[in-house]
Amino acid sequence: MRRGVGRVVLFVLVLAVLWGLWEGYRWLWMREAWTWPFVVDETSMPHLHSIFQALWSSARPGGVGPRLITILFHSALFTAKEAAVGFALGAVLGFCLGALLAHFRILARGFLPWVVASQTVPILVVAPMVVVWLNPKLPGRFQDWGAVAVIAAFLTFFPVTINTIRGLHAADRRALELMRSYAAGNWRILWKLRFPAALPYIFAALKVSATASVVGAIIGELPSSIQDGLGGQIINYSQYYTTQPTGLWATNVIAAALGITFFLIILVAEKLVVRRAPENVA
Amino acid sequence: MSTTPAAVQPVPRGGLGRLVGRRVVDWLPAVVVLVGVIGLWEVLIRALDVQAFLLPKPSEIARTLWDNRHELWTAGWFTFQEALGGFLLGSGLAIIVALVLARWRLLGAALLPFAIAANAIPIIAFAPITNTWFSPLNKSSKIVIAAILCFFPVLVNTLRGLTSVNPRALELMHSYAAGQAEIFRRVRIPTALPFIFTGLKVATVLAMIGAVVGEYFGGALNALGVLILTRARVFQFDEAWAGIVVACLMGLALYIAVAALERLTLRWVPSTSE
Amino acid sequence: MSVVQIKDVTKRFGETTAVEGIDLEIEPGEFVSLIGPSGCGKSTLLRIIGDLIQPTSGTATVNGKPARQARIDRDYGIVFQDAVLYDWRTVSKNIALPLELARWDRRRRVDKVKEMLELVELSGFENHYPWQLSGGMQQRVSIARALSFDPALLLMDEPFGALDEMTRERLNMELLQIWEASSSTVVFVTHSIAEAVFLSTRVVVMSPRPGRISNVISIDLPQPRTATTREEPHFFELVTAVREALHLGHDLERAPV
Numbered sequence: 137m138r139r140g141v142g143r144v145v146l147f148v149l150v151l152a153v154l155w156g157l158w159e160g161y162r163w164l165w166m167r168e169a170w171t172w173p174f175v176v177d178e179t180s181m182p183h184l185h186s187i188f189q190a191l192w193s194s195a196r197p198g199g200v201g202p203r204l205i206t207i208l209f210h211s212a213l214f215t216a217k218e219a220a221v222g223f224a225l226g227a228v229l230g231f232c233l234g235a236l237l238a239h240f241r242i243l244a245r246g247f248l249p250w251v252v253a254s255q256t257v258p259i260l261v262v263a264p265m266v267v268v269w270l271n272p273k274l275p276g277r278f279q280d281w282g283a284v285a286v287i288a289a290f291l292t293f294f295p296v297t298i299n300t301i302r303g304l305h306a307a308d309r310r311a312l313e314l315m316r317s318y319a320a321g322n323w324r325i326l327w328k329l330r331f332p333a334a335l336p337y338i339f340a341a342l343k344v345s346a347t348a349s350v351v352g353a354i355i356g357e358l359p360s361s362i363q364d365g366l367g368g369q370i371i372n373y374s375q376y377y378t379t380q381p382t383g384l385w386a387t388n389v390i391a392a393a394l395g396i397t398f399f400l401i402i403l404v405a406e407k408l409v410v411r412r413a414p415e416n417v418a
Numbered sequence: 419m420s421t422t423p424a425a426v427q428p429v430p431r432g433g434l435g436r437l438v439g440r441r442v443v444d445w446l447p448a449v450v451v452l453v454g455v456i457g458l459w460e461v462l463i464r465a466l467d468v469q470a471f472l473l474p475k476p477s478e479i480a481r482t483l484w485d486n487r488h489e490l491w492t493a494g495w496f497t498f499q500e501a502l503g504g505f506l507l508g509s510g511l512a513i514i515v516a517l518v519l520a521r522w523r524l525l526g527a528a529l530l531p532f533a534i535a536a537n538a539i540p541i542i543a544f545a546p547i548t549n550t551w552f553s554p555l556n557k558s559s560k561i562v563i564a565a566i567l568c569f570f571p572v573l574v575n576t577l578r579g580l581t582s583v584n585p586r587a588l589e590l591m592h593s594y595a596a597g598q599a600e601i602f603r604r605v606r607i608p609t610a611l612p613f614i615f616t617g618l619k620v621a622t623v624l625a626m627i628g629a630v631v632g633e634y635f636g637g638a639l640n641a642l643g644v645l646i647l648t649r650a651r652v653f654q655f656d657e658a659w660a661g662i663v664v665a666c667l668m669g670l671a672l673y674i675a676v677a678a679l680e681r682l683t684l685r686w687v688p689s690t691s692e
Numbered sequence: 693m694s695v696v697q698i699k700d701v702t703k704r705f706g707e708t709t710a711v712e713g714i715d716l717e718i719e720p721g722e723f724v725s726l727i728g729p730s731g732c733g734k735s736t737l738l739r740i741i742g743d744l745i746q747p748t749s750g751t752a753t754v755n756g757k758p759a760r761q762a763r764i765d766r767d768y769g770i771v772f773q774d775a776v777l778y779d780w781r782t783v784s785k786n787i788a789l790p791l792e793l794a795r796w797d798r799r800r801r802v803d804k805v806k807e808m809l810e811l812v813e814l815s816g817f818e819n820h821y822p823w824q825l826s827g828g829m830q831q832r833v834s835i836a837r838a839l840s841f842d843p844a845l846l847l848m849d850e851p852f853g854a855l856d857e858m859t860r861e862r863l864n865m866e867l868l869q870i871w872e873a874s875s876s877t878v879v880f881v882t883h884s885i886a887e888a889v890f891l892s893t894r895v896v897v898m899s900p901r902p903g904r905i906s907n908v909i910s911i912d913l914p915q916p917r918t919a920t921t922r923e924e925p926h927f928f929e930l931v932t933a934v935r936e937a938l939h940l941g942h943d944l945e946r947a948p949v
Contacts, residue, residue, distance in 0.1 A: 146528055150528070150529070150532055173551075173552075173558065173562075174551040174552055174558075179550070180550065180551050242447060245444070245447040245448065246447035246448055246450060246451040247448075247451055248448075249448045250448065250451060250452065250455075252673075253666065253670055255623050255669075256623055256626060256665070256666045256668075256669030256670050256673065257662065257665075257666055258626065258627060258630040258631075258643070258646070258662060258665045258666075258669075259627075260627070260630055260631050260634055260643075261630060261634075261643060261646040261647060261650070261658070261661070261662060261665070262662060264647075264650055265473070265650065265655065265658070269473070343538075346538070347537070347538045347539075347540065350540050351540040351542055354540055354542065354543055355542060355631065358634065359634070359647070366543070370543055370546060374546035374547075374549075374550075374635060377546065377547075377550050378550070381550075384546060384547060385547070387543070388543050388544055388547070391539070391540050391543045392539040392540070392543075394540075395538045395539045395540045396535050396538045396539065398538070399535070399538035584776060586772045586774065586776040587776050587778070589739075589744050589770070589772075590770065590772070590776055592743075592744055592763070593742055593744060593763060593768070593769075593770045594766060594789075594790050594793045594794075595763050595764040595765075595766060596793050600793060604778070604789070604793075605778070608778065608779075608780040611780075684780075685821075686779050686780040686781070686821045686822075686823075
């Protein structure tokens with residue numbers, strides 16, 4: 137109980153310190169008119185409270201229409217849908233690939249370097265071509281946004297593959313020998329021993345992937361002229377940044393919240409599934 | 419918030435890093451796969467005549483790569499400088515902050531959950547903002563976004579490394595009446611090095627992504643990201659793909675450089691020195 | 693003057709009492725083993741002597757100074773159950789670590805490391821990394837490291853506990869030779885009755901919950917001990933005596949007094 141209170145106090149304290157740093161930096165740089173590393177003014181660093189104010193006021197200058205937060209919430213839901221589908225796709229493919237590479241060493245030696253290299257592909261610039269090529273082929277329900285989910289999956293699968301390989305190799309040798317002594321087949325060993333042993337590793341990867349899938353969805357939307365998601369809003373508000381900087385900042389606050397939400401969901405799932413002493417899973 | 423940091427993915431043994439500095443024979447399966455995939459790609463496109471304008475034949479990309487090598491090299495080098503600057507700035511700051519947080523454990527323990535949460539923020543969405551902080555034509559805006567992207571994975575990994583020292587090793591240092599500076603220099607930092615390199619390798623890839631995405635929101639005309647997008651817009655896909663290949667090679671070069679440095683530094687780790 | 697002097701030491705970790713009312717004096721040149729079941733506080737007592745933990749009450753003195761001062765003066769070397777070698781240092785650099793911290797110059801360090809490697813019979817392994825050594829060799833490096841700066845006192849926390857019986861007996865012999873050659877004082881924590889009797893001049897038997905000294909048995913086997921010492925009738929008598937002392941402590945704990 138006391139620890140809980142302490143955590144809340146600490147949380148509030150850290151937020152207050154961050155707020156103070158932001159406003160203090162702003163105040164000092166504006167007063168001294170320092171221009172390095174960049175000019176601080178209402179546009180480059182708006183007051184934090186005006187960013188949150190912008191969230192609660194109407195999106196349009198006239199003051200009519202729904203609040204900005206309502207609009208952004210719907211955008212976030214759209215992006216979340218893409219990210220979630222991409223996450224599921226990437227996690228399943230990533231696991232299967234990892235299991236395959238873990239089992240056949242020769243495949244791992246052939247493919248693993250390229251799995252790593254695949255992450256250096258600048259997915260943002262490949263995205264438009266993926267969208268143009270893939271979207272017409274998708275069934276009706278996935279039209280328009282399915283390709284973005286595929287892009288999200290591309291960023292998601294990598295950590296899962298890597299940690300699945302590590303995890304499946306992490307089973308204790310004596311436990312393996314015990315399974316052999318029961319004359320258990322390879323499949324039984326995989327499901328009864330290797331997979332449970334790999335779970336902490338896989339969850340460590342899923343936590344990274346959760347964020348990566350949100351990043352992938354936003355990056356995928358950027359060049360695909362999809363207006364319904366957060367990526368669309370980012371493009372939209374970055375065009376109006378000089379007149380209304382709080383809009384872009386507010387969109388980023390929501391994007392950050394979405395990323396953290398995805399992360400926390402996996403964190404909770406991990407707590408429910410991996411009921412063991414916390415291990416130091418690198 | 420979990421105490422098991424969700425940092426970032428270390429590349430396991432057998433990954434690309436392990437192949438750096440290996441014998442040719444160890445590269446063989448990887449080379450076979452590369453040749454096979456490229457061959458299959460070429461054959462499939464010829465045979466099925468799929469939308470060649472989207473995904474050109476490898477031979478065409480290779481020819482474009484050669485024909486435009488000067489332009490591509492200039493653009494690639496420009497973007498590479500942004501990525502490298504961001505990588506050095508972000509990773510350097512992260513290591514310094516991690517050292518401070520590890521020295522004052524209470525502070526570190528209090529702030530770690532926040533670093534992990536910050537790691538879950540899609541920082542890439544801030545690229546248009548850093549672009550307005552500086553002139554979009556300026557390298558600084560891309561360096562800053564790449565630096566922020568690199569910062570958190572390196573911070574979380576370094577902090578974990580600095581704090582996962584065998585308690586006996588610390589007792590031993592206490593038995594020698596060693597001070598904090600000595601403990602850091604002789605125990606904590608060497609213990610943390612493998613963790614730091616794990617973070618750095620992730621950061622190399624992120625730095626390149628940061629630079630390219632930054633350029634998407636406006637960059638100099640001779641930047642690689644801008645070049646790829648403008649070519650793709652006018653349907654010169656062979657040139658766009660040639661640019662993408664250059665971006666991959668640059669990212670790979672940075673990654674391999676860090677992996678090679680890791681191999682040189684971590685000579686004591688069995689997996690890097692057998 | 694006693695090398696180690698412990699007066700009425702009690703250590704509590706929160707609610708649990710690890711050791712209570714410990715009095716112990718160790719004279720120069722003694723080889724004293726602390727033996728007892730798990731949870732009897734023998735490792736705690738060793739760490740109090742080394743000032744790695746501080747007693748809740750009572751005093752620990754080493755070489756006539758408070759334990760803290762003795763630690764700062766580097767009056768003792770310590771060996772743990774696992775060798776705790778630094779992976780990133782070669783064998784010779786591991787041995788040289790305390791010498792570097794004591795600011796010995798390079799030449800003196802090199803000479804001393806060479807001498808130590810000969811002492812633990814690891815010449816030729818200077819440039820090996822710890823992972824290239826067997827468990828027994830690693831532990832020998834760790835002993836060389838503890839002895840490298842000629843401490844008056846050697847603290848050993850189950851140093852051979854993780855090794856196989858053969859290696860353990862060989863290292864027992866080597867340890868005795870080193871002890872005789874260096875004329876240092878040893879405090880040795882162990883689980884093994886035979887090991888304690890074979891090595892020690894005195895065996896301190898401890899009982900658990902809370903950790904207390906239940907008996908002290910002098911080992912009057914002739915010096916130097918040899919491979920045949922383990923086969924002498926008197927050796928078995930002493931082993932039996934220690935075993936009975938241990939069981940007595942155990943029964944005392946069970947039976948309401």
